[in-house]
Amino acid sequence: MLLFIVKRVLAVMPVVLGVSVICFLLVHIAPGDPLSAVLPLDASQQMASEMSALYGFDQPLVVQYGRWLLRALQGDLGVSIATGRPVLAEVGAAVVNSMILASAATLIGFTLGCVFGFIGGYHRGTVFDRLSSIASVLGVSVPNYWLGMVLVIVFSALLGWLPPTGAGPDGGATWRPDFEHLKYLLMPALTMAAIPMGIVARTVRALVGDILSQDFVMALRAKGMRETAVLAHVIKNAAPTALAVMGIQFGYLLGGSILIETVFAWPGSGLLLNTSIFQRDLPLLQGSILVLALFFVFLNLIVDVVQTLIDPRIRRF
Amino acid sequence: MNPKIERRTFLVGGVATASLGLSGALSGADAQAEKVLRIAMTASDIPLTAGGPDNGFEGFRFTGYTIYDALINWDLRPSDKPAALAPGLATSWTADPADRKRWTLKLRQGVKFHDGSTFDADAVIWNIVKLFDDKAPHYDQRASAQIKSRVGSLASWKKIDDSTVELTTRSEDAFFPYQLTFLLISSPAQFEKLGRDWQAFAAQPSGTGPFKLERLQQRERAELVANREYWDAARRPKVDRIILRPIPEASARTAALLAGQVDWIEAVAPDQAAQIAASGARVETNDYPHGWNYMLSYQPDSPFKDIRVRKAINLAIDREGLKQVLNGFMKPAVGMVQPNDPWFGKPGFKITHDPAQARKLLAEAGYGPTNPLTFRVIVSTSGSGQMQPLLMNEFIQQNLADVGVKLELEVMEWGTLLARWRAGAISPQNKGLPALNVSAGLFDPFSAFVRYFDSVYAAPNGFNWGGWSNPDYDALIGKARTTFDIAEQNRLLGEIHSRAVDDALFVWIAHDVNPRGLSKRVKPFVPANSWYVDLTAIELS
Numbered sequence: 001m002l003l004f005i006v007k008r009v010l011a012v013m014p015v016v017l018g019v020s021v022i023c024f025l026l027v028h029i030a031p032g033d034p035l036s037a038v039l040p041l042d043a044s045q046q047m048a049s050e051m052s053a054l055y056g057f058d059q060p061l062v063v064q065y066g067r068w069l070l071r072a073l074q075g076d077l078g079v080s081i082a083t084g085r086p087v088l089a090e091v092g093a094a095v096v097n098s099m100i101l102a103s104a105a106t107l108i109g110f111t112l113g114c115v116f117g118f119i120g121g122y123h124r125g126t127v128f129d130r131l132s133s134i135a136s137v138l139g140v141s142v143p144n145y146w147l148g149m150v151l152v153i154v155f156s157a158l159l160g161w162l163p164p165t166g167a168g169p170d171g172g173a174t175w176r177p178d179f180e181h182l183k184y185l186l187m188p189a190l191t192m193a194a195i196p197m198g199i200v201a202r203t204v205r206a207l208v209g210d211i212l213s214q215d216f217v218m219a220l221r222a223k224g225m226r227e228t229a230v231l232a233h234v235i236k237n238a239a240p241t242a243l244a245v246m247g248i249q250f251g252y253l254l255g256g257s258i259l260i261e262t263v264f265a266w267p268g269s270g271l272l273l274n275t276s277i278f279q280r281d282l283p284l285l286q287g288s289i290l291v292l293a294l295f296f297v298f299l300n301l302i303v304d305v306v307q308t309l310i311d312p313r314i315r316r317f
Numbered sequence: 318m319n320p321k322i323e324r325r326t327f328l329v330g331g332v333a334t335a336s337l338g339l340s341g342a343l344s345g346a347d348a349q350a351e352k353v354l355r356i357a358m359t360a361s362d363i364p365l366t367a368g369g370p371d372n373g374f375e376g377f378r379f380t381g382y383t384i385y386d387a388l389i390n391w392d393l394r395p396s397d398k399p400a401a402l403a404p405g406l407a408t409s410w411t412a413d414p415a416d417r418k419r420w421t422l423k424l425r426q427g428v429k430f431h432d433g434s435t436f437d438a439d440a441v442i443w444n445i446v447k448l449f450d451d452k453a454p455h456y457d458q459r460a461s462a463q464i465k466s467r468v469g470s471l472a473s474w475k476k477i478d479d480s481t482v483e484l485t486t487r488s489e490d491a492f493f494p495y496q497l498t499f500l501l502i503s504s505p506a507q508f509e510k511l512g513r514d515w516q517a518f519a520a521q522p523s524g525t526g527p528f529k530l531e532r533l534q535q536r537e538r539a540e541l542v543a544n545r546e547y548w549d550a551a552r553r554p555k556v557d558r559i560i561l562r563p564i565p566e567a568s569a570r571t572a573a574l575l576a577g578q579v580d581w582i583e584a585v586a587p588d589q590a591a592q593i594a595a596s597g598a599r600v601e602t603n604d605y606p607h608g609w610n611y612m613l614s615y616q617p618d619s620p621f622k623d624i625r626v627r628k629a630i631n632l633a634i635d636r637e638g639l640k641q642v643l644n645g646f647m648k649p650a651v652g653m654v655q656p657n658d659p660w661f662g663k664p665g666f667k668i669t670h671d672p673a674q675a676r677k678l679l680a681e682a683g684y685g686p687t688n689p690l691t692f693r694v695i696v697s698t699s700g701s702g703q704m705q706p707l708l709m710n711e712f713i714q715q716n717l718a719d720v721g722v723k724l725e726l727e728v729m730e731w732g733t734l735l736a737r738w739r740a741g742a743i744s745p746q747n748k749g750l751p752a753l754n755v756s757a758g759l760f761d762p763f764s765a766f767v768r769y770f771d772s773v774y775a776a777p778n779g780f781n782w783g784g785w786s787n788p789d790y791d792a793l794i795g796k797a798r799t800t801f802d803i804a805e806q807n808r809l810l811g812e813i814h815s816r817a818v819d820d821a822l823f824v825w826i827a828h829d830v831n832p833r834g835l836s837k838r839v840k841p842f843v844p845a846n847s848w849y850v851d852l853t854a855i856e857l858s
Contacts, residue, residue, distance in 0.1 A: 038371075039466075040371075040462075040466065041373055041701060042764070042768075043462075043466050043739075044466055044739070044777075044778065044780075045739045045740065045741075045776065045779075047462075047465070047466045051462055054458075082362065082371065083362065083365070083535060084459055084515070084519075085516070090535075094536075153572070156575065156576035156578075157571075157596070160576060160577065162576075163576060164572035164573050164575075165562075165569050165572065165578060166578070262566050263566060263568070263569055265562075265563075265569050267537055274361070275536065278361055278565070279362070
């Protein structure tokens with residue numbers, strides 16, 4: 001097992017390096033002026049040239065990448081051009097907020113997805129199956145940006161039940177799971193849960209249907225085992241795949257919530273990315289993407305290891 | 318046949334949590350305990366708070382002229398005419414008749430910074446050095462990037478005594494006082510107290526302005542409290558506290574206003590105005606020195622070298638129709654500035670919608686059904702002050718098609734457009750490009766005329782993007798720039814504007830009206846004809 005983990009970690013290293021190159025280059029390939037973050041809109045070309053030299057944007061890309069990587073290896077992702085604050089601190093605070101949101105969305109999405117998927121898989125061909133299929137298709141199909149807007153219009157603008165933006169009454173500075181803060185969390189979490197709910201539901205439905213048709217289930221029932229016990233076996237067999245799917249979805253939620261966080265002004269990594277893109281804040285943008293990409297890579301690694309612990313058959317040497 | 322299983326009720330998190338809403342989302346209790354004005358800005362972050370605001374003029378609006386004073390402020394009381402200069406921390410400014418490059422500024426006495434230290438001539442010099450001397454221990458790189466180019470005429474500075482400073486310009490420049498509105502004065506004592514760290518200063522800034530920053534949570538909120546000892550008793554704030562929140566997404570701002578989460582939202586999207594009005598909130602607008610136009614290229618390959626083409630395109634646009642498309646949130650442009658501006662002058666060319674005359678002029682210029690004029694303009698998807706660029710440009714495209722002109726829109730991201738603007742029509746990346754669509758502030762003679770019509774500022778030296786060069790304009794601008802009598806200066810600026818309109822140097826399209834959404838809590842007020850607003854005058858019911 002230890003050897004397997006070491007091998008997996010070593011295999012991740014080239015991926016990490018590749019990710020760093022892509023993160024760095026993506027930002028430079030994208031259109032726009034990196035000086036937008038530091039110059040007023042009507043700054044002259046001369047001022048732009050001065051600033052370009054000051055921030056090293058006039059150096060060849062290879063040199064810029066080398067410097068950036070060297071600092072990154074020492075844990076220094078630089079400072080935001082726009083604000084002068086350390087990128088790591090900026091990203092760290094945002095990731096925490098995104099994790100709160102992603103965790104809530106995962107909880108909701110995974111729970112609903114498993115419920116709908118299980119009902120659909122267990123009651124194949126019935127009205128329950130159709131209803132759960134509709135729910136999962138809607139979850140995957142409805143644009144979450146639009147869903148978020150609709151929720152805001154209904155629950156904030158029309159009913160006035162829930163706050164439309166932000167992470168808490170104090171601006172989310174000290175988030176805690178109390179009633180006041182949960183009110184801020186509910187709508188973005190529900191919006192974010194829609195897609196993973198649909199994906200998990202479809203996965204679980206297919207898994208449950210497939211497992212129920214296998215010989216060992218027939219053997220268990222033939223032995224007279226109670227249906228609830230049989231279902232426990234089905235769940236145990238379905239769990240690794242469902243868990244892997246949800247792990248990947250969780251990773252997506254952490255890094256792929258730009259639209260939702262923007263709609264709800266939730267101060268997470270998505271909103272930070274959005275901000276840094278529009279401000280053309282290169283160090284912040286590169287640092288944010290790198291941290292999120294690495295987070296995703298290591299999350300996959302953890303899921304792999306956990307899967308192996310649950311199901312030793314998938315261990316590869 | 319599936320065997321029966323026990324029925325279970327699966328509790329869905331959403332059902333349970335939906336009941337959370339029953340008590341209401343935002344009680345607004347904090348807003349009732351004291352008079353709190355909650356503002357949603359378009360900026361994606363809190364503008365810099367250390368005395369060199371970023372995020373364009375929105376930054377100056379909310380973290381500039383609130384926390385700080387400039388040497389020369391804007392008079393934001395009148396709403397029926399463009400804002401004029403007013404004494405700030407300088408009570409007077411005069412150019413030496415013997416040497417017009419030397420300006421003497423008398424400083425206001427008895428003014429204290431928020432930290433209790435005294436404002437004096439040393440503080441003024443210290444603040445200039447922090448922007449202009451990159452070797453100085455207190456040089457502020459970020460503030461310098463924002464401000465230095467806006468105070469471009471300043472060559473040297475000198476303290477005369479505790480209440481007098483002398484500033485020298487590179488050449489005679491009667492427009493120099495306008496530049497001093499950007500020079501915000503921060504406290505040297507506070508900078509020292511915080512360990513000479515601008516980052517720490519940004520969190521606990523100290524100016525002389527009508528509000529003090531009490532709390533800064535980057536990317537989330539800034540809380541300003543009233544400065545009850547503000548030196549101008551007539552401008553002491555009527556609210557106790559202002560909460561600034563960055564909400565860049567227009568729909569999210571509207572939702573925040575409708576839900577009672579904020580009292581004030583910047584830049585209302587035209588299609589959301591009806592929704593705001595229906596909720597009992599209101600949208601306030603006013604004239605605003607902000608033009609949305611096409612800048613034209615005067616390079617050899619540009620069709621706009623021909624004045625008939627320039628006039629034809631100006632006459633082909635149905636600005637009233639465009640206004641309807643924007644739900645009334647614009648003013649049809651009849652020149653660079655508006656008719657109530659002291660710099661409007663008496664242009665002979667009337668910018669109206671006259672397709673027949675446009676066709677006639679195009680025919681005279683050699684264009685017609687067999688040889689239609691086709692030209693390209695670069696436009697942005699969105700951006701600071703860009704209003705509704707795609708919608709508006711598509712409407713204009715139809716207008717031009719009606720007179721036989723084919724307009725090709727090249728759409729790009731705002732930052733890219735800015736870079737193309739800075740580079741000028743002369744640059745290789747803009748080769749063959751006859752026009753670009755960018756909005757800009759028009760709040761002083763330099764920003765409204767000089768930077769566009771003076772050949773000295775032909776790109777890449779400035780923002781004369783198209784490279785317009787005419788000795789008569791240069792002479793007239795030079796004369797206005799060296800005329801220190803304001804009435805005469807205004808007359809000369811009117812003459813420059815009249816000539817520019819008669820020569821149709823731009824395609825003038827729209828003036829923004831700066832729509833703001835305000836809740837019922839905000840007592841009615843008419844905003845100044847300015848990029849800025851006097852937040853000290855805002856009252857809450």
